[in-house]
Amino acid sequence: MGFAQLVIGPAGSGKSTYCSSLYRHCKTLGRSIHIGNLDPAAENFDYPITMDIRELISLDDVMEELGLGPNGGLIYCMAMEHLEENLDDWLTEELDNYLDDDYLVFDFPGQIELFSHVPMLRNFVEHLKRKNYNVCGVYLLDCQFITDVTKSVNGCMASLSATIQLELPHVNILSKMDLVTNKRDSENYLDPEPQLVLSELNQRMTPRFKKLNKSLIKLVDEYSMVSFIPLNLRKESSIQHVLAQTDNGIQYGED
Numbered sequence: 001m002g003f004a005q006l007v008i009g010p011a012g013s014g015k016s017t018y019c020s021s022l023y024r025h026c027k028t029l030g031r032s033i034h035i036g037n038l039d040p041a042a043e044n045f046d047y048p049i050t051m052d053i054r055e056l057i058s059l060d061d062v063m064e065e066l067g068l069g070p071n072g073g074l075i076y077c078m079a080m081e082h083l084e085e086n087l088d089d090w091l092t093e094e095l096d097n098y099l100d101d102d103y104l105v106f107d108f109p110g111q112i113e114l115f116s117h118v119p120m121l122r123n124f125v126e127h128l129k130r131k132n133y134n135v136c137g138v139y140l141l142d143c144q145f146i147t148d149v150t151k152s153v154n155g156c157m158a159s160l161s162a163t164i165q166l167e168l169p170h171v172n173i174l175s176k177m178d179l180v181t182n183k184r185d186s187e188n189y190l191d192p193e194p195q196l197v198l199s200e201l202n203q204r205m206t207p208r209f210k211k212l213n214k215s216l217i218k219l220v221d222e223y224s225m226v227s228f229i230p231l232n233l234r235k236e237s238s239i240q241h242v243l244a245q246t247d248n249g250i251q252y253g254e255d
């Protein structure tokens with residue numbers, strides 16, 4: 001039995017920084033951890049990478065050969081059939097390097113298409129499961145983007161879309177909490193009361209959206225997806241708390 005986290009979230013939400021902190025924290029604890037890079041465009045890492053998708057596909061080559069820009073190139077890299085076909089072989093070979101109890105963390109690119117409709121991520125999860133890995137999804141959202149009710153609902157919907165796509169135990173993280181100057185701005189949305197969110201949403205929008213707002217909040221509430229864990233990397237206890245939550249998620253996947 002192996003254990004893995006898939007680190008996903010919008011571009012710049014702090015995925016690589018989170019991986020780096022998690023790596024350092026686990027090293028301090030003496031816990032074995034390996035970070036895999038799944039971003040064909042990534043360049044700089046401040047932690048050792050033990051698996052690297054750039055061995056399989058290069059964003060520069062795709063951009064040059066197809067005349068695509070960075071975003072189109074990345075989506076092409078992730079969606080192309082070539083990758084789907086080779087991913088299985090590559091992953092099988094890579095996973096053979098790890099022991100049963102090893103803990104793998106995969107850092108994905110931030111293209112939102114990856115966790116909405118491109119099947120690559122889902123196939124990746126299926127592969128890990130076939131290899132007997134318990135997997136947990138970790139979704140990062142930059143706290144700067146949920147300082148009001150519409151952004152907060154938007155963040156919840158994006159995270160919910162990832163959960164549905166992956167069908168995994170799922171931990172939501174509100175990243176970069178050290179940048180929050182007015183704590184109340186984000187605290188209101190860390191574990192909000194659905195009725196309050198609905199009433200605030202209704203106040204912000206014209207009455208014709210009332211029915212839609214009600215359905216949206218009901219949906220988010222029913223999936224229990226409105227909870228985000230705040231992550232302040234200046235506090236060691238914060239990453240420790242996130243690790244405990246992801247361990248729970250992974251454990252939950254075992255049942």
Ligand SMILES: Nc1nc2c(ncn2[C@@H]2O[C@H](COP(=O)(O)OP(=O)(O)OP(=O)(O)O)[C@@H](O)[C@H]2O)c(=O)[nH]1
Pocket residue numbers: 009010011012013014015016017018039108109110111175176177178179231232233
């Ligand atoms: N203050 C602060 N800055 C952060 C934190 N996490 C990340 N950053 C900064 O946010 C920027 C983006 O962070 P990354 O870790 O590269 O984000 P990412 O999600 O991996 O980015 P992509 O892979 O491009 O999608 C960098 O400049 C980081 O230094 C945090 O907790 N606090």
